[in-house]
Every structure is written in C-alpha cells, then in structure tokens.
Amino acid sequence: xxTAPRLSEFGRIARFFAPLAAxxxxxxxxxxxxxxxxxxxxxxxxxxxxxxxxDYFAADPPGQVAQKLLRVNLSDLAAKGARPFGYLLTTVLxxxxxxxxxxxxxxxxxxxxxxxxxxLLGGDSSSTPGPATLSVTAIGRVVQGRAVLRAGAKxxxxxxxxxxxxxxxxxxxALKGELAALDQTxxxxxxxxxxxxxxxxxxxxxxxxxxxxxxxxxxxxxxDLGHICSASGLGARIGAHRIPRSAAAGTVLDGAPNQxxxxxxxxxxxxxxxxxxxxxxxxxxxxxREAGVPVTRIGEMEKGEGVRVLDEGGNAMPxxxxxxxxx
Amino acid sequence: xxTAPRLSEFGRIARFFAPLAAxxxxxxxxxxxxxxxxxxxxxxxxxxxxxxxxDYFAADPPGQVAQKLLRVNLSDLAAKGARPFGYLLTTVLxxxxxxxxxxxxxxxxxxxxxxxxxxLLGGDSSSTPGPATLSVTAIGRVVQGRAVLRAGAKxxxxxxxxxxxxxxxxxxxALKGELAALDQTxxxxxxxxxxxxxxxxxxxxxxxxxxxxxxxxxxxxxxDLGHICSASGLGARIGAHRIPRSAAAGTVLDGAPNQxxxxxxxxxxxxxxxxxxxxxxxxxxxxxREAGVPVTRIGEMEKGEGVRVLDEGGNAMPxxxxxxxxx
Numbered sequence: 001x002x003t004a005p006r007l008s009e010f011g012r013i014a015r016f017f018a019p020l021a022a023x024x025x026x027x028x029x030x031x032x033x034x035x036x037x038x039x040x041x042x043x044x045x046x047x048x049x050x051x052x053x054x055d056y057f058a059a060d061p062p063g064q065v066a067q068k069l070l071r072v073n074l075s076d077l078a079a080k081g082a083r084p085f086g087y088l089l090t091t092v093l094x095x096x097x098x099x100x101x102x103x104x105x106x107x108x109x110x111x112x113x114x115x116x117x118x119x120l121l122g123g124d125s126s127s128t129p130g131p132a133t134l135s136v137t138a139i140g141r142v143v144q145g146r147a148v149l150r151a152g153a154k155x156x157x158x159x160x161x162x163x164x165x166x167x168x169x170x171x172x173x174a175l176k177g178e179l180a181a182l183d184q185t186x187x188x189x190x191x192x193x194x195x196x197x198x199x200x201x202x203x204x205x206x207x208x209x210x211x212x213x214x215x216x217x218x219x220x221x222x223x224d225l226g227h228i229c230s231a232s233g234l235g236a237r238i239g240a241h242r243i244p245r246s247a248a249a250g251t252v253l254d255g256a257p258n259q260x261x262x263x264x265x266x267x268x269x270x271x272x273x274x275x276x277x278x279x280x281x282x283x284x285x286x287x288x289r290e291a292g293v294p295v296t297r298i299g300e301m302e303k304g305e306g307v308r309v310l311d312e313g314g315n316a317m318p319x320x321x322x323x324x325x326x327x
Numbered sequence: 328x329x330t331a332p333r334l335s336e337f338g339r340i341a342r343f344f345a346p347l348a349a350x351x352x353x354x355x356x357x358x359x360x361x362x363x364x365x366x367x368x369x370x371x372x373x374x375x376x377x378x379x380x381x382d383y384f385a386a387d388p389p390g391q392v393a394q395k396l397l398r399v400n401l402s403d404l405a406a407k408g409a410r411p412f413g414y415l416l417t418t419v420l421x422x423x424x425x426x427x428x429x430x431x432x433x434x435x436x437x438x439x440x441x442x443x444x445x446x447l448l449g450g451d452s453s454s455t456p457g458p459a460t461l462s463v464t465a466i467g468r469v470v471q472g473r474a475v476l477r478a479g480a481k482x483x484x485x486x487x488x489x490x491x492x493x494x495x496x497x498x499x500x501a502l503k504g505e506l507a508a509l510d511q512t513x514x515x516x517x518x519x520x521x522x523x524x525x526x527x528x529x530x531x532x533x534x535x536x537x538x539x540x541x542x543x544x545x546x547x548x549x550x551d552l553g554h555i556c557s558a559s560g561l562g563a564r565i566g567a568h569r570i571p572r573s574a575a576a577g578t579v580l581d582g583a584p585n586q587x588x589x590x591x592x593x594x595x596x597x598x599x600x601x602x603x604x605x606x607x608x609x610x611x612x613x614x615x616r617e618a619g620v621p622v623t624r625i626g627e628m629e630k631g632e633g634v635r636v637l638d639e640g641g642n643a644m645p646x647x648x649x650x651x652x653x654x
Contacts, residue, residue, distance in 0.1 A: 006426070007426060009452055012426070012429060012452060013452060016426075016429045016430065016432075016433040017416075017433065017447060017450065017452075019433075019437070020433060020436055020437060020440060020446065020447040021446060021447050021448075022413045022445070022446025022447055022448050023446070024413065024448055025413075025446065025447060025448045025449055028447070028449065028450075031449070032449060033413075033415070033448035033449040035370075035412075035413070035448070035466070036364065036365040037363065037364065037365060038363040038364065038365055043362075043370075045415060045448060045449060045464075046449065047415045047417055047449060047450055047451050047464065048451050049417045049419050049451050049453050049460075049462075050453075051419060051453060051454075051455045051457075053456060054453070054454065054455060054456070055453075085362075086349045086351065086352075086360075086362070088360070088372060088374045088464055089344075090374055090376045090417075090462050092376055092378060092460050092462075099333070099334060099339070099343075102339060102343045103343065105343075106343040106344065106346075106347060109347055110346070110347060113347060118349070119347065119348060119349025119350070119352065120344065120347040120348050120349055120352060120355075121348075121349050121351055121352045121360035121362070121372060122352055122355065122358070122359060122360040122372055122373065122374060123344065123355075123374055124374050124375050124376050124462065125336055125339060125340060125344075126376050126377075126378060126381070126382075127378075127381065128378045128381060128457065128458065128460065129380060129381070129457070129458065130378075130455065130456070130457020130458045130460070131455065131456065131457045133376075133419050133455065133457070133460040135376075135417050135419075135451065135462055137372075137374065137415055137464040139362070
C-alpha cells in the first residue's frame, strides 16, 4: 500500500518471511536454523550475502572480500557455539571480475579454509550487469540441544561482550575520509578491524552450557542486544562507559565524543555479546583464557523491553540510531 | 592473464573452485553436496541464484519468479532422487521491489511450500543498487548411499529423458517476439513451460536404485548429457528425431526446422535425463506411471567422450552450441 510506512528489514522479515518458517527455523528470529545431524548432533545453517559498493568497495582486494564474506557467516556459527563444518558459495559477478580477480578471491578462501578447518561443499556461479553479489551458506555442528540461542536470556543476567566495540564502524569512517586527525597506526588498526572480522569460534564453543543467550555484533551493539531482548521478552540496561574500546577508538572518542554513536550503533565488529547468570560471571574466565579473547561485563538484563544506555551518572542517553538496517 | 582465452563457467569452476572442494562436494561436478544426516540418511544440498534481467524479466509476476527460483533448486534435488526437506532464501533487492512486490513474491513461495511439503529454514535480506538477485539453498534427503549421481553411467546404457524438450527455449523465444506465426494456445503453452518448471520429484525418487546416472535439463539437453559423459568418463549418441517434443514445439519445427537448436541446446526445461542398463528399460514403466510423467529413450552411452547427435539417416549433426553458459 503506497501510503503505508515502509517496514524495516526486521519488519519485512516478521511480516513476509516469518509465516513461511519451518520448525527448525526458530521463527527466523535467530539468523540460523537447526536441523538434525548424525551422532546426536545438529547442523547449524546460516546464510549471509554481501554486495559490491554496499558492503565492500569494488577496489578492495578480492581475497579480503572473500575472507570477510566467509567470516561474517562463521561469526553467526560462533554465536551459537557451533563448530564450523563447511559452506556453499554463490558468486554473481559482473564482467569486471575477471580471472585474476577470481584467482585472488579463491586464494583468500583457500587460506581461510585452512585456518578454520572447513571445505567448500558447493555453490553456483552466475553473471550480472550489476554489482558483484556474493553469498555464503555456512554449516556448523553442535551437540543436540546445546546451541545457544538469542531467546534464552533471563532477568538479572549479566551482559558481556568480547573484544572491543566500535572499531569497525570507526574503520569505515576512516576509509570514507573522516577522522583525518588520526595517526596512521590507529587508522590502520581500525580499518583492519572493518575489513577482516575475527569470528570468535573458540570463545563461542567454550561458552556453551554457561551462557543463556548469545549473538554476534553485526548490526550494532544496541541493535544486537535489542535482538536478544525481543527474542527473550526482556529489556536490558548497559553502561556506555563500560563498553570496551580499543586504544585507537579511545583516541577518536577523546577528540570527538559524538563518535560514541559508532560505539553504540556501528556494526561489523563481529564480537560475541552474551548473557549469563550474574553469579556465574567468574566462570567465564576459563573460557576467556581458552579462547585468548577478553570479555567485559557491560550491563544487566531486566524486566521490560528495549535497551537503555546509561551514562556514568546513571542517566539514560538518547539513542539516535539503534543499529544499521538495509531498508 | 589478459591474453589467456576466457574460461567458460565450467572451466572457472574446475580451475578456481574445485581445488577448494570438501569431500562431500563430489568434486563440484554434480551440482550438489551430500552430508550425513540422521537415521541412516544423507542431506542433499544445492544452491542456485537468479538475476533480474538475466534469468527473468523485471516485470514478471513476483510470485512466479519466486516459484521458478524454488523449483529450479527442487529440480536439482529431483535429479538425485531426493525428497525435499527445506530451503534457505537470500533476497538482494533494489528499491523497486517494494512491499507489494514482496507480498506477491512470498505468496508464491507459500503456495509452493504447500505443494512440495517444505518450509523456509532461514535466509538473508539485503539491498542493492543493481538488479534483484535471488538465491536459494535447497536441502533434500536420501537414504545413505542411494543418491543418483552424474558419474555412474556405464557404456551401453540406454539414455532416457522425461516429458518434452525444447519448450522452455521456444517459450523464451516467443517472449522475445520471435515465433510470431505461432497460435496463441501454443504460444501460451511454451511460455508457461519457460516460466514455471515442474520439478520431477516423484519420478526422480521412483528411479532410485534403477538408474545409473541422472541430471536435470537446465543448461540444455546436449550440454547436460555432456555433464553425465564427462563425470562418467564416457561418450553418448542420441537421435535428434527421438527427442520428445510437445505438439507446440512440433508446430514451430515444422515451420522453422532450424529451431532444432532450441531442442538440442536450449535450457530451462527441468526434465530428468538419466541412463540405465538397456535390458532394464522396461522396468521404468512402473516409475513412469507412478510419477505420471512419460519418459522416452533417446540414445545410448558409449565408450569415448562427448555427445554425438545423429539425424534420422544416422549421420552426425553439427552442433553450433552445446549449451548455455554464463561466461
């Protein structure tokens, strides 16, 4: 209807696609499906697409594009506590992606296949008059019933996040010519964080059985915590000052405090955001050490709905943008 | 290398992607992967993408586009003898695909989900400045070790094809304004064959255990038989006059004998092409009746390589185009 307000990406999914969902699709609120596998295990299925000019720049090194594509999918597996198993790849390419491009693209895949112990299961190759469009369907495995979902958070749970948050959004800003005052080392660090996610697979697997709900930070910290909230029927409060930031991000924020929006709303960090019973908080130390990734407590789940972000004085901060969506 | 000859779609797969293949990927020569499932079964995985303006027209009814997308994937499952289980869907859409478009698109999916007894397992939604790009990863199930592959043909096997061949290519020609002399009924029949494939799932399942090799006719009869030949390390000969054609296609050929190219080389029919021991040919009658689809013997597998097409006099016909490829 022409006069109806336009739906968000999530509104479109809820309205048009959720009614089509099979039982294993978890109502399409979890970005993955679970189907029975052999040996009392389940397969975890997830799919993500990237588009030239939207999700990456046409001039980006093809191997790096390949690795980002693969890793954003592996990050979805990490958030379920799954072990990577394999993937299917669809490449829809313009004529500009010639054989040299393909050679570099597949060399990137080969390197990551070795790094993550997975292989290519199949795919499709097609051509387009438009921008390159690349999609992966990744498959992982978990012990039956042990996948960590978005829907399991409980009121009073402590909320943790791995690594540092906001780096990727600031890296993208740097690529766009913003943050001109930044020194080269910090700039390179942030851009690298944007280009090459590090899916937290070992951490995710180590947290199985300990955490109640988990998601990877891809839409943005507040938006992704919002997904846990809506799936779990709860609200959450986090402290803006508690959110872990890198030294480079700290430098940016010192000079431009309004860049806190990048910390709260920017996506693409691919860190893990999870909740667990507050009294179990010390038990994650072992998982953290095993994975070699620090985790930081940033807030608590609470009754209600939505995410409240509090400043150091405990006052609610206005949220201009809850996270990136495509529509 | 700028001076190197450009590789075909299949050449690209063999050179760049086959080295990445996991064990279940069947060397990427079969368009599907097999992975272990529960209950002594295997999952069959396949993925196919379609692009607006390349594989369908922007003005096509969205529900019909959805059904073609789903059915071309189900046809790949049919060619393995698999039962459909579910699918993942990625929609990368321009702004012109509004909510009315999505409503019609998903209504088409809902109708086919009911018809084929499957559900949506997950997916991804994204936006693009280019043409709509839609992909499905379809999942089927077969009893462990019983999937019919392309690689199993034996010298001396009889070659059969289901239904009629060439209709879709002629339907596309009609849509492009060719075949102006055709009456409206024949024209509608051919266009419908192009728009809405009928994946031969029941036939494929009924042929398990009886046939040696199978493929669906999507690239074109000669090209797809060529895939069976190369996967099986054999050649094949077929009689052009033995290829089953519809009444509508017969009318076209009577007026324009050069349209035999559409019969031999045109794709998109999504019929099943399979080989079995010649002495077992009568045993397929039961499968044919069970599925309600006629099958026709068109030739024989032989030692050697490549496909020979013979005219009624037994003379080899020149093949201008062995099948459609994207590159």
